[in-house]
Amino acid sequence: xxxxxxxxxxxxxxxxxxxxxxxxxxxxxxxxxxxxxxxxxxxxxxxxxxxxxxxxxxxxxxxxxxxxxxxxxxxxxxxxxxxxxxxxxxxxxxxxxxxxxxxxxxxxxx
Amino acid sequence: xxxxxxxxxxxxxxxxxxxxxxxxxxxxxxxxxxxxxxxxxxxxxxxxxxxxxxxxxxxxxxxxxxxxxxxxxxxxxxxxxxxxxxxxxxxxxxxxxxxxxxxxxxxxxxxxxx
Numbered sequence: 085x086x087x088x089x090x091x092x093x094x095x096x097x098x099x100x101x102x103x104x105x106x107x108x109x110x111x112x113x114x115x116x117x118x119x120x121x122x123x124x125x126x127x128x129x130x131x132x133x134x135x136x137x138x139x140x141x142x143x144x145x146x147x148x149x150x151x152x153x154x155x156x157x158x159x160x161x162x163x164x165x166x167x168x169x170x171x172x173x174x175x176x177x178x179x180x181x182x183x184x185x186x187x188x189x190x191x192x193x194x
Numbered sequence: 195x196x197x198x199x200x201x202x203x204x205x206x207x208x209x210x211x212x213x214x215x216x217x218x219x220x221x222x223x224x225x226x227x228x229x230x231x232x233x234x235x236x237x238x239x240x241x242x243x244x245x246x247x248x249x250x251x252x253x254x255x256x257x258x259x260x261x262x263x264x265x266x267x268x269x270x271x272x273x274x275x276x277x278x279x280x281x282x283x284x285x286x287x288x289x290x291x292x293x294x295x296x297x298x299x300x301x302x303x304x305x306x307x308x
Contacts, residue, residue: 118296126284126299180225184237
């Protein structure tokens with residue numbers, strides 16, 4: 085059965101801290117791995133990763149994929165209260181279906 | 195910028211009613227999806243479509259049905275709503291022919307069945 089597991093389930097940090105969120109997967113027919121940020125409404129897209137070892141960056145956020153060990157990490161440096169959200173990891177299969185993890189709930193305290 | 199719209203945003207309705215949740219996208223995406231998400235829980239795929247006249251059931255057993263008569267429109271119908279259908283329903287779309295394109299989400303419909 086295809087599955088995506090995220091850890092930790094929740095995390096509380098102070099502003100300025102650096103956090104690392106983990107996503108491991110066991111799927112057949114992997115196509116890509118995606119990270120989303122979800123606040124009150126719909127998930128908003130952060131990164132799509134298809135190749136191992138190539139870091140993607142956007143401001144204070146970065147992510148990398150390891151297709152051999154079947155995991156990805158999402159790093160957030162110098163966290164701000166606006167980073168508080170649920171971070172979702174999803175794997176896209178070659179059938180174009182998406183498998184989502186349960187998410188990591190991040191709370192950043194001022 | 196993704197343009198995908200869901201209506202209504204919120205719906206509170208009694209048991210036994212027929213409900214249709216609307217989803218439209220203006221990007222010409224071929225693939226569309228419906229997810230169900232309970233508070234604090236993961237997204238579960240309930241239906242998806244590869245294109246016009248294509249519909250597939252997802253991994254979560256659902257008493258809903260979908261149709262895809264037009265590229266831009268992917269409505270979800272519950273023939274007889276029950277309290278167990280109370281949840282948030284998210285619609286998404288993506289394009290396959292452009293290569294690495296992420297899935298984009300609508301703002302969701304929060305459904306409460308009394």
